[in-house]
Amino acid sequence: xxxxxxxxxxxxxxxxxxxxxxxxxxxxxxxxxxxxxxxxxxxxxxxxxxxxxxxxxxxxxxxxxxxxxxxxxxxxxxxxxxxxxxxxxxxxxxxxxxxxxxxxxxxxxxxxxxxxxxxxxxxxxxxxxxxxxxxxxxxxxxxxxxxxxxxxxxxxxxxxxxxxxxxxxxxxxxxxxxxxxxxxxxxxxxxxxxxxxxxxxxxxxxxxxxxxxxxxxxx
Amino acid sequence: xxxxxxxxxxxxxxxxxxxxxxxxxxxxxxxxxxxxxxxxxxxxxxxxxxxxxxxxxxxxxxxxxxxxxxxxxxxxxxxxxxxxxxxxxxxxxxxxxxxxxxxxxxxxxxxxxxxxxxxxxxxxxxxxxxxxxxxxxxxxxxxxxxxxxxxxxxxxxxxxxxxxxxxxxxxxxxxxxxxxxxxxxxx
Numbered sequence: 295x296x297x298x299x300x301x302x303x304x305x306x307x308x309x310x311x312x313x314x315x316x317x318x319x320x321x322x323x324x325x326x327x328x329x330x331x332x333x334x335x336x337x338x339x340x341x342x343x344x345x346x347x348x349x350x351x352x353x354x355x356x357x358x359x360x361x362x363x364x365x366x367x368x369x370x371x372x373x374x375x376x377x378x379x380x381x382x383x384x385x386x387x388x389x390x391x392x393x394x395x396x397x398x399x400x401x402x403x404x405x406x407x408x409x410x411x412x413x414x415x416x417x418x419x420x421x422x423x424x425x426x427x428x429x430x431x432x433x434x435x436x437x438x439x440x441x442x443x444x445x446x447x448x449x450x451x452x453x454x455x456x457x458x459x460x461x462x463x464x465x466x467x468x469x470x471x472x473x474x475x476x477x478x479x480x481x482x483x484x485x486x487x488x489x490x491x492x493x494x495x496x497x498x499x500x501x502x503x504x505x506x507x508x509x510x511x512x513x
Numbered sequence: 514x515x516x517x518x519x520x521x522x523x524x525x526x527x528x529x530x531x532x533x534x535x536x537x538x539x540x541x542x543x544x545x546x547x548x549x550x551x552x553x554x555x556x557x558x559x560x561x562x563x564x565x566x567x568x569x570x571x572x573x574x575x576x577x578x579x580x581x582x583x584x585x586x587x588x589x590x591x592x593x594x595x596x597x598x599x600x601x602x603x604x605x606x607x608x609x610x611x612x613x614x615x616x617x618x619x620x621x622x623x624x625x626x627x628x629x630x631x632x633x634x635x636x637x638x639x640x641x642x643x644x645x646x647x648x649x650x651x652x653x654x655x656x657x658x659x660x661x662x663x664x665x666x667x668x669x670x671x672x673x674x675x676x677x678x679x680x681x682x683x684x685x686x687x688x689x690x691x692x693x694x695x696x697x698x699x700x
Contacts, residue, residue, distance in 0.1 A: 307568045311686055317569070343614050346623060347606060349527045349599035350534070352569040357603035366604055373600045377576075377592050380568035384576040385588050387562055399697055406696015407561035408554070408645050409666060410689050413673045414564065415638035418535055419631060426627035435625055439632030443539055444640060445652045446546065450539045451529040454629055461625020462618065 296371055299364060302329060303356050303375030308383075310352075317352050331363055352376050431464050515583055516590050522548070523575050523594030528602075531623075532630040534563075534570025537595070539633040541578055542640065550582045553650065557641055565689045571595060646670065665699055 302324050310320045318341055325331050332340070344354035353373045360372025394400050427433050435457055442448055448456075522544050530536040538560065545551045551559075559581070563573035572592060579591025606613050613619060636651075643651040647661045669692075677688055 307572075309567060310569075311565075311567050311684060339614075343606070344603070345533070346614055346619060347599070347602055348529055348531055349602065350569050350571045350596055353572070353596045353599035354603045357600055358607050361604060361607040369604050369607065370600050373596050373603075376569065377572045377596050380566075380572040381576050381588065381592050383566055383568065384562070384573050385580050385585060387566060388577055388580045388588070391562070402697045402700040403693040404558050404561065404696070405666075405700040406669070406692040406694070407689060408557045408641070409670050409696075410673060410692035411557050411560045411564070412638060412642040412645055413670060413677055414685055414688065415535060415538070415560075415634060416642065416674075417677055419635045419638055422532070422631055422634075426631040428624075432624065432628040436628040436632040436635070439629045440636045440639075443633050443636035446543060450543050450633060451525050453633065454529040454531065454626065457625040457629030458622040459625070460629075461623065462621045465617075465621030465624055 295364060296368070298329075299360055299368055299371050300375040300378075303360070303372045304378045306356075307352070307376040308379035317355075321355060325359055331359060350376075435460060516586060518548070519579055519582060519587055520590050520594040523579065523591045524597055526575070527571075527595040527598035530571065530630075531626045532634075534574070535634050536630050537571045537574055538637040541574060542637055544578075551578060553641060553644055555581065557644075561689060565686050642670070669695065669699060 306317070306320050306324050310317045318338070321341065322334060322337055326334050326337050340358040341351075341355050344351045344358065347354050353376055356372035356376045357369040361369035364371070391400070427436050439453055439457060442453055443450065526537055526540040526544070530540060538556070541556055541559075542553055545553060545556055556578070559574055559577040560570075563570050563577060566573055572595065575591045575595040576588045579594075580588035583590070640651045643649060643654055646663060646666055647654065647658050648663070649658050649661070673688065673692065677683075
């Protein structure tokens with residue numbers, strides 16, 4: 295069983311390109327369709343929880359599935375399974391490339407690749423923008439973090455930790471300052487941010503409001 | 514001793530990176546800067562290889578960077594380091610669960626973490642873009658450096674940007690292969 299867990303997750307690691315959402319179909323094929331370790335709905339849930347946690351999303355999801363089947367050891371084995379193909383393939387490539395790195399052809403190819411890397415990173419930023427920068431305070435966090443990071447004023451880990459605390463504080467303050475109506479602060483921010491796609495903003499703000507009011511009831 | 518430091522650096526990266534593979538880039542960039550283990554240009558080559566090979570991008574980059582720093586043991590240690598926080602945190606969450614994602618505290622923390630993570634990636638992206646276009650990192654840029662713009666690189670970057678945004682559904686590997694091919698003739 296442990297071996298099967300290891301092999302299944304190694305298979306996922308070996309045959310998915312590009313991480314993130316593109317891994318979900320592979321997870322479903324191997325874990326839901328083939329091994330029937332969990333239902334499709336559970337799979338999607340675990341994957342979305344995995345995205346909310348720090349670290350490698352694929353490893354997070356693997357740990358959940360491994361734990362569900364075989365406890366703590368299962369979780370650890372599943373995570374190592376996902377990483378195993380990378381370990382082998384990347385080290386082979388790295389060893390291979392280090393022998394040919396001085397060839398002009400290889401250097402030219404990498405000059406082209408570097409440009410592509412820049413473009414892919416910036417494309418990813420544009421794509422994630424609507425999902426991450428939902429309103430004005432979020433845009434402020436984005437800008438401050440951008441400047442702090444470019445000039446390396448703080449360790450990246452510290453920036454992340456502070457941003458998490460800021461998020462909690464902003465939502466908390468919003469909850470405090472908006473007792474007159476259901477959700478006046480959020481709506482005003484949507485209005486003051488016309489560049490955003492309306493549908494996305496509404497959806498995001500809607501979910502924010504739900505959480506804020508939940509928090510209010512709890513505390 | 515370098516193994517211990519390697520493990521520590523990648524453990525911290527795994528512990529604080531939110532939102533998947535690309536979120537590791539700002540950590541690696543600062544790591545290279547701080548320790549002198551690799552340059553930003555080397556890091557870009559690692560990213561290119563990591564995106565073009567199977568497996569989670571974050572794990573690929575960790576393996577590559579670790580291998581660059583300290584050979585095969587380095588690759589293994591960096592990889593274990595970056596997935597260790599995933600294992601620990603996910604196991605804790607899996608035990609506590611189940612309403613983790615709906616927890617208001619988690620949601621409000623993510624409200625701050627998402628734009629921060631994006632800001633970090635954007636900063637890393639702009640830094641490497643400046644490095645490619647002007648040969649200097651963004652934070653050292655002055656007006657003077659604008660004259661250093663490499664025209665061929667600039668044109669290729671613009672074309673690539675347009676093409677990738679027309680064929681949004683196409684896999685990044687295709688663009689990487691294409692760029693490597695064009696690079697051989699262009700540079």
